[in-house]
Amino acid sequence: MAKRLMPLLNRVLVEKIVPPAKTHAGILLPETSNKLDSGKVLAVGPGLRDKTGNHIPVAVKEGDTVLLPEYGGTTVKLGEKEYHLYRDEDIMGTLHD
Amino acid sequence: MAKRLMPLLNRVLVEKIVPPAKTHAGILLPETSNKLDSGKVLAVGPGLRDKTGNHIPVAVKEGDTVLLPEYGGTTVKLGEKEYHLYRDEDIMGTLHD
Amino acid sequence: MAKRLMPLLNRVLVEKIVPPAKTHAGILLPETSNKLDSGKVLAVGPGLRDKTGNHIPVAVKEGDTVLLPEYGGTTVKLGEKEYHLYRDEDIMGTLHD
Amino acid sequence: MAKRLMPLLNRVLVEKIVPPAKTHAGILLPETSNKLDSGKVLAVGPGLRDKTGNHIPVAVKEGDTVLLPEYGGTTVKLGEKEYHLYRDEDIMGTLHD
Amino acid sequence: MAKRLMPLLNRVLVEKIVPPAKTHAGILLPETSNKLDSGKVLAVGPGLRDKTGNHIPVAVKEGDTVLLPEYGGTTVKLGEKEYHLYRDEDIMGTLHD
Amino acid sequence: MAKRLMPLLNRVLVEKIVPPAKTHAGILLPETSNKLDSGKVLAVGPGLRDKTGNHIPVAVKEGDTVLLPEYGGTTVKLGEKEYHLYRDEDIMGTLHD
Amino acid sequence: MAKRLMPLLNRVLVEKIVPPAKTHAGILLPETSNKLDSGKVLAVGPGLRDKTGNHIPVAVKEGDTVLLPEYGGTTVKLGEKEYHLYRDEDIMGTLHD
Structure with missing residues (x-):
């Protein structure tokens, strides 16, 4: 079974960050506090070419x-x-602290 | 929890300006006085590339x-x-005064 | 409350001209005499860029x-x-006289 | 009331030619003899720009x-x-005779 | 009444060829022998311009x-x-013999 | 009646190959053995032009x-x-043997 | 019957890898463990041309x-x-081990 996936073109492989159900103080976070998920970038593809052959790199990098x-x-x-x-x-x- | 969001491509991060329900003189403003919202620009993305690789900066800037x-x-x-x-x-x- | 709006890209800010309900001689103009409205240009955006970066100015100007x-x-x-x-x-x- | 309209971009202002209901000899022409109308060109716009900034003039001219x-x-x-x-x-x- | 039509852009004016209902030998041709019509080219437009201003002539000519x-x-x-x-x-x- | 058709642009004229209903050994082939048909190329068009006027020949040739x-x-x-x-x-x- | 298929343009010929129903230790793998299939590349087409004639090779190669x-x-x-x-x-x- 393959273990590593190298994305193609401008695809980005992401591992979703599951937000803690409770804050450090134990307060239950409302389940729908933020509809948008966040995640960690594990790997990025080589990017795309525009209509005249210029290379367009992927906009994020591993670790973002x-x-x-x-x-x-x-x-x-x-x-x-x-x-x-x-x-x-x-x-x-x-996202940045 | 991340505190800062850097938009990607030509995205613009905006904080909406909530119009005062009443004028200074206390007159209740009609709720639908203006269907269009306004907002403050907090951050802008790096912009886009056109079909032949030219960089197109975002049309607004932080603080607008x-x-x-x-x-x-x-x-x-x-x-x-x-x-x-x-x-x-x-x-x-x-928008300008 | 902001007083001035600077349009972005190729947008044009227009104040509609409301046609007189009666001619000078007082004759009631048929309400649907012309489905198309006309208006005065108050402000124009900076224009667009075409696919290869050329600037395309807006086709009308303030006062038209x-x-x-x-x-x-x-x-x-x-x-x-x-x-x-x-x-x-x-x-x-x-429109011109 | 404005009297003259200068079309914008590649628009063409046309006055339709209403075909005679009868031929010179008085014969009633079938009403749907030709679904397509014809017309006289009164004014043409300045034309368009293609994707790389070349000017494309309007394909017809005043009087056609x-x-x-x-x-x-x-x-x-x-x-x-x-x-x-x-x-x-x-x-x-x-159309030409 | 105009007699001649000069097509615009890449349009082609065609007179349809009505296939004979019977072969020379008088055999009745099945009505749906060929769903596709054929025709004679009477006039062609000046052609188109591609996105960067190159002229693209019409692919057929008068008489084809x-x-x-x-x-x-x-x-x-x-x-x-x-x-x-x-x-x-x-x-x-x-089509060629 | 025209006998020869020269395709236009990037069209390809094909004569379909009807697969044998039985193998050489007489075994009846399942009717839906392959949904995709194959065929012989009889004629190809002159090809296309891309957006900047480069000629793009047709990808197959007569006899393929x-x-x-x-x-x-x-x-x-x-x-x-x-x-x-x-x-x-x-x-x-x-397709190749 | 043809045995070899050479894909055209940017097509890729793939033989799907059927995941083992059981792990080496004989544990029955849940049937829907991964909705996405994987496969072996047998042949790739010659690639595409972009709008200005640049050649864009296929992103994968035989054996991937x-x-x-x-x-x-x-x-x-x-x-x-x-x-x-x-x-x-x-x-x-x-996919890589």
């Missing part, structure tokens, strides 16, 4: 924490773990 | 007050605050 | 009297006055 | 007699007269 | 016998005769 | 055996024989 | 193990074996 769109993305299981593939133009932004 | 379209935009919660992400071509114009 | 399309346009209230925003490619033509 | 498409076109009233605006790519051809 | 698509085309009556206008990219091919 | 798509294609009768016209981008591949 | 999309692809039977044809931009990524 990203804000994911509400819809779209493809679920991929590698071994027992579940990951998600997005096209980079669908990723909303990068 | 902008007129928002009636529809579209994505709601984003960072901590307890609610923001909105728009593509820059959907923003109608900049 | 223009023939507006039957549909489309966005209503914008600034203070108590109502204006309309159109994309310049939707404006049919300029 | 043209064959109009069955559908499309916008009715415009200037004073008491009715005219029609077409995009030049919708005009089928020029 | 062409295989017409099953659908599309516009009927045009000039005097008492009926002709058809096609865009050149819809014409399937040229 | 090709794998045809499940849908699409236009039936053409020349004399008593039936042929099919495809756009070259719809042809799946070339 | 690839992650296939949930939908799309065309089933092709060559002899008694079943293969699948995909456009290269629909292939999600390459």
